Amino acid sequence: MIVVDDVTKRFSETTAVQGVSFEIPQGEIAILLGPSGSGKTTLLHLIAGLLPLDEGEIHLNGTLASNPSFNLPPFKRDIGFVFQSPALWPHMTVAQNILFGLANLSTLERQERLKRLLGRTNIGHLADRYPHEISGGEARRVAVVRALAPEPRILLMDEPLTNLDPDLHTELMALIREHVQATGTTLLYVTHRADEAEQLAQRRLHLHKGCLITDEGRKDPTAARSGSR
Amino acid sequence: MFERVVNYRRLSWSKIRQHSAQLFHWLGLLLFLSLVSGPILAIPFDGEPGSIAKGEIGPLILPQGRRLQLLLRSLSLAGAVAIAGTVLGVAVALLLWQWHEPPLSWLRWSILALIALPPYIHALTWSSLVSQSPGTLGAMARGWTASWWVQTMALLPLAIGLALIGFASLDPDLIAAARIYRNDTSCLARIILPLVAPYILASSGLLFVLSLLDYSVPTLFQTNVYALETFAEYSATASASRALMTAAPLLCISLITISLAQSNLRRANVKANWRLSAWQVSPQWPAILRMFLQAAWLIAAMQVTVPLLVLWESIRSLPLLVDTLQAASSEIVFTALTSLLAGCATTILILPVARELSGNGWSAAIWWPVVMAQLAIPPSLVGIGSINLWRRIAPNIVYGRRLMPALASLSRFAPWGALILQAHIRRIDHRLLEAAEVLQTSRLQGFFQVRLPILAPGLVAAFGLVASFTSGELAASLIVAPPGQGTIAMRVYNYLHYGASDAVAGLCLALVLLTLIGGALAALFLGWWSRLYPQRGQP
Numbered sequence: 001m002i003v004v005d006d007v008t009k010r011f012s013e014t015t016a017v018q019g020v021s022f023e024i025p026q027g028e029i030a031i032l033l034g035p036s037g038s039g040k041t042t043l044l045h046l047i048a049g050l051l052p053l054d055e056g057e058i059h060l061n062g063t064l065a066s067n068p069s070f071n072l073p074p075f076k077r078d079i080g081f082v083f084q085s086p087a088l089w090p091h092m093t094v095a096q097n098i099l100f101g102l103a104n105l106s107t108l109e110r111q112e113r114l115k116r117l118l119g120r121t122n123i124g125h126l127a128d129r130y131p132h133e134i135s136g137g138e139a140r141r142v143a144v145v146r147a148l149a150p151e152p153r154i155l156l157m158d159e160p161l162t163n164l165d166p167d168l169h170t171e172l173m174a175l176i177r178e179h180v181q182a183t184g185t186t187l188l189y190v191t192h193r194a195d196e197a198e199q200l201a202q203r204r205l206h207l208h209k210g211c212l213i214t215d216e217g218r219k220d221p222t223a224a225r226s227g228s229r
Numbered sequence: 230m231f232e233r234v235v236n237y238r239r240l241s242w243s244k245i246r247q248h249s250a251q252l253f254h255w256l257g258l259l260l261f262l263s264l265v266s267g268p269i270l271a272i273p274f275d276g277e278p279g280s281i282a283k284g285e286i287g288p289l290i291l292p293q294g295r296r297l298q299l300l301l302r303s304l305s306l307a308g309a310v311a312i313a314g315t316v317l318g319v320a321v322a323l324l325l326w327q328w329h330e331p332p333l334s335w336l337r338w339s340i341l342a343l344i345a346l347p348p349y350i351h352a353l354t355w356s357s358l359v360s361q362s363p364g365t366l367g368a369m370a371r372g373w374t375a376s377w378w379v380q381t382m383a384l385l386p387l388a389i390g391l392a393l394i395g396f397a398s399l400d401p402d403l404i405a406a407a408r409i410y411r412n413d414t415s416c417l418a419r420i421i422l423p424l425v426a427p428y429i430l431a432s433s434g435l436l437f438v439l440s441l442l443d444y445s446v447p448t449l450f451q452t453n454v455y456a457l458e459t460f461a462e463y464s465a466t467a468s469a470s471r472a473l474m475t476a477a478p479l480l481c482i483s484l485i486t487i488s489l490a491q492s493n494l495r496r497a498n499v500k501a502n503w504r505l506s507a508w509q510v511s512p513q514w515p516a517i518l519r520m521f522l523q524a525a526w527l528i529a530a531m532q533v534t535v536p537l538l539v540l541w542e543s544i545r546s547l548p549l550l551v552d553t554l555q556a557a558s559s560e561i562v563f564t565a566l567t568s569l570l571a572g573c574a575t576t577i578l579i580l581p582v583a584r585e586l587s588g589n590g591w592s593a594a595i596w597w598p599v600v601m602a603q604l605a606i607p608p609s610l611v612g613i614g615s616i617n618l619w620r621r622i623a624p625n626i627v628y629g630r631r632l633m634p635a636l637a638s639l640s641r642f643a644p645w646g647a648l649i650l651q652a653h654i655r656r657i658d659h660r661l662l663e664a665a666e667v668l669q670t671s672r673l674q675g676f677f678q679v680r681l682p683i684l685a686p687g688l689v690a691a692f693g694l695v696a697s698f699t700s701g702e703l704a705a706s707l708i709v710a711p712p713g714q715g716t717i718a719m720r721v722y723n724y725l726h727y728g729a730s731d732a733v734a735g736l737c738l739a740l741v742l743l744t745l746i747g748g749a750l751a752a753l754f755l756g757w758w759s760r761l762y763p764q765r766g767q768p
Contacts (some may be wrong), residue, residue: 049510050405050509050510051510052509058291071510073408074510075408075409075411079409080409081405081406081409083405084402085402085405087402087406089403089406089407089424091423091424100411101410101411103415106402116588149409
């Protein structure tokens with residue numbers, strides 16, 4: 001569950017996010033839409049704890065995660081994150097990249113999960129390769145698998161499928177949807193593509209110039225808070 | 230018909246322009262090679278091949294007995310300096326890397342200006358500080374330990390600078406991705422340090438070589454090192470070939486180290502925008518690491534505060550400082566002109582070389598070893614080679630004239646400038662240059678309105694570094710300076726050996742202040758440039 005309550009973030013004189021509030025119940029998929037520079041990525045970084053916020057509060061899974069005087073470290077937030085770029089660590093193989101987030105599992109469990117995910121996404125043959133030895137599409141696939149592997153309760157995805165060919169796009173979209181439904185994960189998915197949004201969810205949050213201008217398709221209107229304040 | 234002639238002429242003119250640009254590029258490369266590598270290539274043409282007996286060659290090249298011991302002692306000193314400097318440099322850079330808000334984000338780079346503080350200033354101030362202390366500490370004011378500490382202090386800004394460049398070159402997304410899954414200590418150990426390793430290894434290699442080739446600090450602490458042998462051999466025999474053979478072990482070790490350093494630097498990762506910060510949310514290090522970082526920071530702060538305070542304590546009077554400066558006015562002017570000349574010549578010479586270095590093809594594979602090998606050459610050999618070269622090429626115009634120290638410094642330090650500029654070129658978004666190629670009305674317009682402003686920070690940094698290094702250069706200047714002329718470094722070095730502490734302190738204080746002012750000006754330029762070309766600081 002993600003609760004964003006009246007959150008504001010400024011970079012010197014620019015306000016990137018202005019009084020944004022919304023709530024995404026556990027297991028729901030929400031799409032964050034908006035033009036370039038509207039504050040989508042900043043909002044995702046705030047939720048992940050990678051940026052400090054200036055005003056407001058963020059609660060994740062019922063726990064306070066951020067306010068102006070407190071920031072729960074990202075690794076304690078039980079989240080997965082897919083960045084705009086694959087952001088694979090170049091000195092690690094594909095398998096090592098995926099296993100990095102599974103430190104709390106036993107060796108056997110780690111290997112089993114790795115095998116299952118690699119098999120499910122048809123990248124088993126890439127396990128021992130380094131990021132510079134795989135294609136851009138394969139790197140995207142690895143980045144998605146890395147985020148799914150620890151089975152976090154919240155997934156944040158920042159335009160994860162940009163510039164992919166249609167087949168791979170459909171395949172990864174299906175993988176994400178399937179994983180979220182099977183594990184009951186809350187997903188906040190950033191995109192500026194309307195077709196992608198339609199495929200994935202009914203719930204759509206529209207950001208414009210840092211403000212939340214519409215919140216469409218809420219399942220439970222009583223739980224939702226007002227939009228931009 | 231007329232149209233065809235016009236088109237033909239246009240075609241020819243564009244071909245000529247294209248070829249002339251290529252021609253200038255190759256001429257630039259040739260000039261760099263002649264001025265920078267020329268002195269060392271000139272050494273074998275000594276003109277006295279018969280001066281070395283066959284039986285002498287072996288012992289000269291392969292040190293035995295006293296010279297072998299000396300070499301081993303020099304290697305241990307250089308190794309200790311490299312380890313201490315690298316550890317401290319990485320720790321301080323890790324702290325500076327977290328300064329992401331202006332003005333601290335650009336002020337942190339001014340630490341690079343401290344590279345310009347000549348080692349003998351550290352030698353002077355630390356020896357006078359420690360010699361006043363009683364007991365063991367007082368005894369440490371001379372010998373191996375003192376040499377190690379002072380060389381570490383002198384080379385610390387270089388270690389910090391290289392590590393900071395390494396940290397700043399990391400893609401923030403890579404760190405953010407790691408912070409999602411592990412705590413900051415684990416991210417540091419598993420992600421950050423392995424990714425910065427090429428810079429750290431290159432830095433320790435350079436520190437090792439610079440320490441190995443330096444004799445000025447160890448001799449001030451009565452520690453004999455192998456680097457002095459080359460100078461001593463040349464002073465005793467006036468034979469450049471003998472000096473080269475004596476330097477052969479140092480050359481071999483330095484060349485191997487430098488070639489490892491260059492392979493690390495070449496594969497180092499360079500991010501386009503150093504202004505994007507990975508630490509918008511401050512890292513949470515364990516207490517022991519925090520304490521270590523703060524201790525390293527304290528030591529780095531001493532790098533500049535100890536010279537300032539000790540020198541001011543020695544002189545204590547502004548009129549005395551003015552008198553000292555007036556007495557050394559001719560050396561100050563000579564040093565300033567030499568530094569300016571070496572710096573300006575470097576910025577022109579390194580343009581074509583840096584372009585070659587930033588490429589990926591066979592040309593880069595040739596130029597990297599050529600440029601890096603220059604850093605492995607003992608400074609005395611550069612001086613000796615400069616004499617050999619210019620005595621033959623231009624005996625009346627250059628040899629024995631005031632130009633010699635500038636040319637020797639150019640040969641020693643221009644490769645540093647080329648490395649800095651290539652690092653800057655690798656960071657440039659090449660689409661900007663391609664856009665200029667398409668849209669420019671003339672090459673000149675493209676150069677002055679697009680290329681030059683984009684290259685400016687790299688060129689200014691290269692100029693600053695070479696001018697700073699030249700102002701403190703000693704080992705080659707001692708050999709090539711014309712009679713009756715000397716740099717500040719030479720005057721201070723002579724004073725240090727023969728007394729006159731007030732005069733030394735005054736000159737050194739002036740140098741420290743000049744360095745700090747230079748650093749502040751460089752930081753101001755960076756701040757101005759950042760505002761001139763603003764980029765989005767955050768996602």
